Amino acid sequence: MLNDQKIEELEKTANVIRQDIIEMLLEAGSGHTAGPLGMADIFTLLYFHRLTHDSKNPDWDERDRLVLSNGHICPVQYATMARAGYFPVEELKTLRKLHSRLQGHPHREYLPGVEVSSGPLGSGLGQAVGMALGMRMNSGRGDVPYVYALMSDGEMNCGVIWEAAMLAGREKLQNLIGVIDRNGIQIDGYTWDVMPLEPLKSKWESFGWHVIEVDGHNFAALDEAVGEAQSVNDKPSVLIAHTIPGKGVPEFERDFHWHGKPPNAEEGAQALKELRTLGKRIECHDCD
Amino acid sequence: MLNKKVKLNTEVFSNTVEQIPLRNGFGEGLVEAADTDENVVGLCADLTDSTRMQAFAEKYPDRFVQMGVAEQDLAVVASGLAAVGKIPFITSYAMFSPGRNWEQIRTTICYNDRPVKIVGSHAGVSVGPDGGTHQAIEDMAIMRIIPRMQVIAPCDTHEAQRATQAIAQTKSPTYMRLTREKTPVMTTEATDFEIGKAYEMWRSENPQVVIIGCGPLLYHALRAAKQLEKDGVGTVVLNSHTIKPLDDEAIVSLAKEIGAIISVEEHQAAGGLGGAIAELLAQGSPVPMEYVGVKDKFGQSGTPEELIELYELDAAAIIVAAKKVLSRK
Numbered sequence: 001m002l003n004d005q006k007i008e009e010l011e012k013t014a015n016v017i018r019q020d021i022i023e024m025l026l027e028a029g030s031g032h033t034a035g036p037l038g039m040a041d042i043f044t045l046l047y048f049h050r051l052t053h054d055s056k057n058p059d060w061d062e063r064d065r066l067v068l069s070n071g072h073i074c075p076v077q078y079a080t081m082a083r084a085g086y087f088p089v090e091e092l093k094t095l096r097k098l099h100s101r102l103q104g105h106p107h108r109e110y111l112p113g114v115e116v117s118s119g120p121l122g123s124g125l126g127q128a129v130g131m132a133l134g135m136r137m138n139s140g141r142g143d144v145p146y147v148y149a150l151m152s153d154g155e156m157n158c159g160v161i162w163e164a165a166m167l168a169g170r171e172k173l174q175n176l177i178g179v180i181d182r183n184g185i186q187i188d189g190y191t192w193d194v195m196p197l198e199p200l201k202s203k204w205e206s207f208g209w210h211v212i213e214v215d216g217h218n219f220a221a222l223d224e225a226v227g228e229a230q231s232v233n234d235k236p237s238v239l240i241a242h243t244i245p246g247k248g249v250p251e252f253e254r255d256f257h258w259h260g261k262p263p264n265a266e267e268g269a270q271a272l273k274e275l276r277t278l279g280k281r282i283e284c285h286d287c288d
Numbered sequence: 289m290l291n292k293k294v295k296l297n298t299e300v301f302s303n304t305v306e307q308i309p310l311r312n313g314f315g316e317g318l319v320e321a322a323d324t325d326e327n328v329v330g331l332c333a334d335l336t337d338s339t340r341m342q343a344f345a346e347k348y349p350d351r352f353v354q355m356g357v358a359e360q361d362l363a364v365v366a367s368g369l370a371a372v373g374k375i376p377f378i379t380s381y382a383m384f385s386p387g388r389n390w391e392q393i394r395t396t397i398c399y400n401d402r403p404v405k406i407v408g409s410h411a412g413v414s415v416g417p418d419g420g421t422h423q424a425i426e427d428m429a430i431m432r433i434i435p436r437m438q439v440i441a442p443c444d445t446h447e448a449q450r451a452t453q454a455i456a457q458t459k460s461p462t463y464m465r466l467t468r469e470k471t472p473v474m475t476t477e478a479t480d481f482e483i484g485k486a487y488e489m490w491r492s493e494n495p496q497v498v499i500i501g502c503g504p505l506l507y508h509a510l511r512a513a514k515q516l517e518k519d520g521v522g523t524v525v526l527n528s529h530t531i532k533p534l535d536d537e538a539i540v541s542l543a544k545e546i547g548a549i550i551s552v553e554e555h556q557a558a559g560g561l562g563g564a565i566a567e568l569l570a571q572g573s574p575v576p577m578e579y580v581g582v583k584d585k586f587g588q589s590g591t592p593e594e595l596i597e598l599y600e601l602d603a604a605a606i607i608v609a610a611k612k613v614l615s616r617k
């Protein structure tokens with residue numbers, strides 16, 4: 001269980017990561033805003049509490065694998081990795097630039113610690129299934145690392161997701177934990193308008209998965225959900241994490257137009273002010 | 289005459305030449321590769337017997353994954369297995385893998401640099417009665433264009449067996465195409481196989497045309513070479529079993545020596561072996577070329593023999609192409 005002090009610490013880290021995201025996008029001049037802000041809490045919980053990993057030894061065999069399927073939200077992964085010690089925070093400013101290790105969509109060969117190159121949607125879950133299967137073949141059904149597959153709700157439109165879900169269910173991959181960013185938006189609009197997904201929970205259950213619906217911004221609830229997923233030992237688990245796209249910046253929240261564009265200078269300054277004042281609840285010392 | 293150095297089947301011109309599907313050689317080679325390396329795993333999309341993965345699946349059930357009819361997942365799961373140290377072989381019909389799952393192969397296997405071996409069986413028009421939907425004749429083109437991908441088209445069961453063992457040992461993503469039908473055995477167990485190394489199967493005394501082929505159509509190439517020799521046209525028949533990396537040195541050297549080339553493949557004339565040769569030679573050693581391949585058409589139902597003849601891929605078509613290219617020298 002997370003104590004209050006740890007929760008506060010995680011909240012502060014997530015806030016810093018959100019500021020990093022805004023600053024990176026301002027510098028890059030292109031990229032995705034809503035998804036990265038919405039997933040900052042989940043990335044923070046995983047990298048700063050739940051994952052077994054070593055930022056100084058990214059190829060360590062015993063590490064848990066975090067597979068980011070919807071690669072377009074990589075600013076949140078980059079910012080989290082930098083804050084977790086994988087590379088200098090200063091390097092975040094190179095996002096999307098020539099010869100940068102921080103490619104517009106992540107490339108595993110460019111940046112150690114990125115498990116898979118991703119971008120085209122739908123392919124992360126199957127790769128996570130392959131990793132989970134392979135590690136089980138290597139070690140029997142004993143103690144194997146967890147494989148986390150982070151997906152978007154929009155990519156639930158992809159057939160290959162369900163191909164992989166079917167296989168993971170049949171194989172009862174208990175070391176596989178999916179996390180769906182259920183933020184309700186995709187490029188063309190709200191998910192319920194573009195391609196309705198509900199009932200999403202029973203879809204996953206019918207494929208043989210243990211499903212946990214959770215508030216994607218509540219650290220205590222999220223941590224409990226990950227713990228529950230880890231304790232299920234006869235099937236894979238998936239968290240349907242209800243998140244707010246653009247979380248932390250009221251002007252961006254829940255608006256699908258922020259899926260694939262960066263803030264301009266003015267919007268960015270406003271966003272940083274919101275984040276640094278925790279929504280005007282505290283004074284900002286370095287705004288403007 | 290046949291190149292004695294490479295120890296070909298001396299009965300190749302006999303009417304009773306032994307005929308075996310090359311997918312059989314793949315099946316045997318896979319078991320041998322798996323015996324040698326415990327990291328070799330096999331995945332199949334509901335065609336285990338027909339792609340000859342069955343023997344492996346029976347011997348190593350814990351290393352076999354039945355994927356169901358899910359070719360996109362076939363590619364991505366293999367990528368994940370390779371990420372944790374496995375050497376995955378994935379099989380289906382070439383039309384479905386790599387036909388259906390091209391983007392997954394590009395992104396999760398090649399862009400990710402994972403050593404997955406994609407084995408597409410039932411390639412070419414010789415699948416026959418199943419018709420055009422099942423006749424993959426674009427597969428080599430769509431695979432060879434992807435960075436890092438090796439492309440191999442063995443000519444018979446022995447070569448398929450040796451190629452399977454060889455690709456299991458490389459770190460490169462690889463596509464290997466197989467065909468369905470029984471086809472003549474041209475090589476022997478003693479014939480060497482090296483990825484990227486083409487070899488001469490036939491050389492007349494005064495060669496005027498080079499026939500560069502891959503796959504079982506090399507049998508037609510050899511028969512054409514024999515007939516052409518009788519007609520007074522000397523040839524070299526080069527087995528270019530590796531389409532990528534192409535054996536640049538051997539091909540450029542033959543182009544310079546002989547000065548006329550025809551390519552032979554059970555594939556679209558565009559984009560495959562012939563295309564690769566033309567790209568190479570245009571850069572420094574251009575010579576007249578003719579292409580024996582399917583000319584921008586889809587296949588259809590028929591017997592393998594009927595289709596090979598209809599699409600002008602047989603010995604007769606090779607002879608016509610050889611005479612045509614000779615006239616352009």
